[in-house]
Amino acid sequence: MPREVDHRAVRPYADHLGDGLVQMSFTLPVPYSLAARKAALELAAKMGFQEPEVIHYEQLTEGYTYFVMYGRCVQSVDFDALQGEGFDIEYMTEDEIERFAEEHLGRNVVVVGASTGSDTHSVGIDAMLNLKGYHGHHGLEGYRFFKTYNLGSQVPNSVLLAKAIEVGADAILVSQTVTQQNLHVQNLTELVEMVEAEGRRGDMILACGGPRVSNELAKELGYDAGFSKGTEPHHLATFIVRELAARVAATG
């Protein structure tokens, strides 16, 4: 009989429901040898994999061995519980956002954005803010109810914050693309700390984005939201107007 997926206990699926197969690859700083292979198997076992298997390994350079492995993950996740969290967001269209802003806010929303630190990648923040936008969707500049300031790239956090204060921004928008050694985490944390030091954290929405930024990471760092690859301007705009409306409602 056709088999049923139990969403309360989901595990990886490769060939048969519940087989738990996960593909892995990594390098160990050990010489290429059978002992290296054994080390990889032991490590996978420590990660909790059953029947770990090395399907390929080779020397990268003396003392470094690369592995491709498979293993059976025995853990499972309760997917129903995650859905219960109402995790999936419905985005409004540009028109809906304009109407929502008119109705719930009745004023312009001021946003200031930049790619900060030594990061010269501006394509992401431009995609969000500039009229041209992204994937055929206008950037916030194109919305009637938004007033946008795009400071470009390589902008020190201090300059970004000063501008935000100067123009009375409702939201600061930060883009981070260079992430090696967690540079983005460093830059993003610095900004939050500055905003807090200025006593402005309550006054404005802080949102960040970039290919390796996630909503989870953003929240962990003290932002209100984080946006990753595939974000379109109206996703951001939806978030901003809803959040502002909620704040208006909360403060009466």
Added chain:
Amino acid sequence: MPREVDHRAVRPYADHLGDGLVQMSFTLPVPYSLAARKAALELAAKMGFQEPEVIHYEQLTEGYTYFVMYGRCVQSVDFDALQGEGFDIEYMTEDEIERFAEEHLGRNVVVVGASTGSDTHSVGIDAMLNLKGYHGHHGLEGYRFFKTYNLGSQVPNSVLLAKAIEVGADAILVSQTVTQQNLHVQNLTELVEMVEAEGRRGDMILACGGPRVSNELAKELGYDAGFSKGTEPHHLATFIVRELAARVAATG
């Protein structure tokens, strides 16, 4: 200063020593959604990964989502201990094996091999046994001190065992290539059980091989050794003559 690798606590290496980065990919049987992404992150956390990250996910078909992830593995392995085990084997050359056999055994070694069950892959066992051999190394047929019987493929375990008994084999050699749903484990186990049922386990070496056979797996299943991809005939021959010599020595 140049950094030193600590072989007593080895963890994956990607960019910086000790970063622990592991690449993973798998499918979850859940609909493509942000909740699916969350489920993947949760699963990785359960595997013990820190800072798990989904770098790509997409729908395969309704209800199935594929993920590419990275995470930091915090476990480590004591590589020095593994080396201590004397895990790495030195193989003898064809000549050395002949000399060793002459000296320590002084008689022909009889081996019977096949690709068993419904497995029609004979290239592996042929590589071990036939004169032509593998990678420029003779198969066992080409050794003066070996008498080989290659039964080919699709050979029932019962036929293989009967032949081994008939010719008084020192070793039974099994090849298994089709492994889906662990068919090889099933076939290999059946043979060991048959050999034991016949009370012959002590009389002969049992060795198996195949792309997904490992020494560890083979031993777990009750074989004396297992050989995987990259095996050359003299690897097998080294093992057989040494093992036989050890047995001779043990029994006096």
Added chain:
Amino acid sequence: MSKLDLDPGVVAACRQAATRIAEQVAEQIAGRTTLSVERSVTRLLGVDGANALEVPLPNVLVDHVHERGGLGRGIAYWLGNAMIQTTSSPQQLAEAVSAGELDLLALQEAEEPAIHERVTSECAARLREIAQRFDERRAMRERLGDGAAPLRYVLTATGDVYEDVVHARAVAEGGGDIVAVIRSTAQSLLDYVPYGPTTEGYGGTFATQANFRIMREAMDEWSEQHGRYVRLSSFCSGLCMSEIAAMGAWEGFDNMVNDALYGILYRDINIVRGLIDQRISRMINGYFGVVINTGEDNYLRTADAIEAAPSVTASQFINHQLALDSGVPDSQIGLGDAFEIDVPVKNGLLYEWAQAQLTRELFPDCPVKYMPPTRHMDGNLFRTHAADTLFNLVTIATGQGIQTIGVPTEGIFTPHIHDRVLGLQNVGYVFNAAHDLGEEIEFKRGGIIQTRAQQVLAGAHELLERIAQTGLFGAIEDATFGDVSRKQDEGRGIEGIVSTEPGYFNPFVELMREASYA
């Protein structure tokens, strides 16, 4: 327009040799039928089901006649007679035999012409019934739109038909045009076709009529929902080639791998048995417009791809002629070919290109089935994916008819659900990016590619002339194909060959001989 500057004289000589070889084969297998051919007659007549011991009724029926020494006349004769004597349908007759209530050979025998007429009209009715289903299917294919060549052919092989459905949906969504339900590794050597849906198989899912139906329904549903027709394929191979062709006909399978040589070389099936079964099997496929695929690609998995190239081409000529002789038109003959040159060979891509282009030019109207690199693939998933990219490039640049997609795990696993999708993405990317490359480029006159193609053709010609002397059976014994040698009087299933008697009669052969149903 030839890109390879081939000598038409050599090509013509190859075809002539192949014709002679095929004629000899026809003579060598004449005067015989097999248990499975007879069972496929019962299947086409609608016999289905199994007895309490799970023996399929076609086996019950044919064994019943065979045990009583009557199979030399053909099962159709006995069924025809029984239909006259009892007015039961073949299915009812099979059930009665199975229940031990009827002995077909004990019935009074009607006049031969009457028997012929009765059973032939029954056969014709069944063919019309199946043909009508195929008409509907063709209409559906036309309505939803069939993929453009090269069609993307993808295997599913979980062993569990319900898992196969899930995998097949992912294949369809990933752009697959043909889903091939690979068979469990144990099935080829069974001299019967299991009955009912199955959930346990290894390296594949049992080819049963119920499994065919489940897959067909699932893919029809997907096709309707998504507005693109997905074809289904399976394997007419092993000891039941012709029966599976019959089952596929009932269930509307669009394609079938169909090549006795594979079973002979790699499953140790007897040569004669294989070729008799193949003839009927291809006849059925041919009649219903099913595209068949031959298995020359396999030779390159056991013999060296550079050296064995002429044997592939020679085999294509022979297989092509054997298929034509069974009534399969060019448009349904998907000859086999593969991209299997070892990776370190310098200019390997140029040799592959030459071979692929050669096959296309020799058989311009055949939807050649091109197979991905597998032999030299290993656990380095990225290495495999790179080889697949060049394979995909050659496929599109040479305009193959059908392409079996490569997957990153090719060297290790029957593919995991996402591996096929990754493979399909690679295909989609390359087919699009290099869409008109074949049109754009010309090969240097006398360059590496032209020279290689001409050499392979010359080698094939030499081989064909030799085989025309030794006969196909001799050539097989000489390990001409895949470096494997098989003898004519050995091999599995030999006991299932039955000499026909003067009155032997297979109405389907008569009915289907005249080209296709359409």
Added chain:
Amino acid sequence: MSKLDLDPGVVAACRQAATRIAEQVAEQIAGRTTLSVERSVTRLLGVDGANALEVPLPNVLVDHVHERGGLGRGIAYWLGNAMIQTTSSPQQLAEAVSAGELDLLALQEAEEPAIHERVTSECAARLREIAQRFDERRAMRERLGDGAAPLRYVLTATGDVYEDVVHARAVAEGGGDIVAVIRSTAQSLLDYVPYGPTTEGYGGTFATQANFRIMREAMDEWSEQHGRYVRLSSFCSGLCMSEIAAMGAWEGFDNMVNDALYGILYRDINIVRGLIDQRISRMINGYFGVVINTGEDNYLRTADAIEAAPSVTASQFINHQLALDSGVPDSQIGLGDAFEIDVPVKNGLLYEWAQAQLTRELFPDCPVKYMPPTRHMDGNLFRTHAADTLFNLVTIATGQGIQTIGVPTEGIFTPHIHDRVLGLQNVGYVFNAAHDLGEEIEFKRGGIIQTRAQQVLAGAHELLERIAQTGLFGAIEDATFGDVSRKQDEGRGIEGIVSTEPGYFNPFVELMREASYA
């Protein structure tokens, strides 16, 4: 022999326009020097080290003169004078200045011809010293064997020079020919070069002389051990283009990315500053036989690759002329190019092929540097690897001089140690399998490839004629390159431009003007 059927008249017209554009640039930057140009003079004179506040001595020295208003005469003038007055070496002078023990402008001034002679002879001695090292290096390269084109160029970028060494060894072992030490993202905008070995950087490792030396030693060791010479490269970019050229000269770097346009467009460096620095920087590279690489590939990361193709070609003509004007011969001008057409573009591969072949035919003696797909790559590692395979194919088929390898993680990470090896394996596979493909194929006359190449060339011609009108500065302001606009009187580093006075003097320029050292 042209595969593209290009119109030689159009090509000649492009070169003429580029010559005019370069002449204008020379006029526009004439009469000025920069802080970093002057610092590079001190570096070539052997000044090295940093003071207690970690300010590099070249900065101390040049700032010292600049603060005192003397830089208009050039640092060489003051050093020459001081050498006469004190008999100290430039390094000793720098140390004395740094210690506050010496004021260069307070010294008595010798006769100008004497100063010129003194400093010029010192400069000539230093050049001979460096040249001798290069001779040894060239000998080593010849002895161990340099890779065959296309050279495989691979970045390391861990931020920690000792990690870079490990990664570089893996690159060498994987078949890399050139290891490029990418710089930390913060360095471009620093108006000094940090001192000493560094272990903290982001997206790259600081280009310091000590880091250069560490890498050079490690690669020389590997090269000797493995019998294959591995080249080193870094970035002459940012506010210290010419200083890094000087450092590279001392440490025997074989290649250098060298293109002011990148800094101007993407780092917001002032146009004039960038172009002055570039001129000296290229002169140094050119003199020592260092191969430079330009950055046209970057335009395709911010502008559409199909539409912006003519701007790439136009920029190549200009960059080529600017390099020639700085004394870099064709054989050392690695013009930039990239494989960046969006993946869903139908026949994208054909357009890429056209563009790559076009670059080769326009600059047949330049070792064009071809960059992998990056913009449209994402976290689907297999998708990226497939795109890299076709990229590698075009590279080998069009015979590029240098190829930056693509890695599966291109869309996400600075590559992990194994990612580069996977990328190199892909390159190795394709270069070998398609080794003579370029020779083998011809393009259809008037086909998609020829037409595209001709259109791009026509577009480039049009653009060049326009730029010859507006000037390069105007064109940059008009966002001609990479869709980015920059103004002549804005941008970082503008404060480091210094007007020269009548007696201004840079002996290295005089010495190096006459072609290369060899």
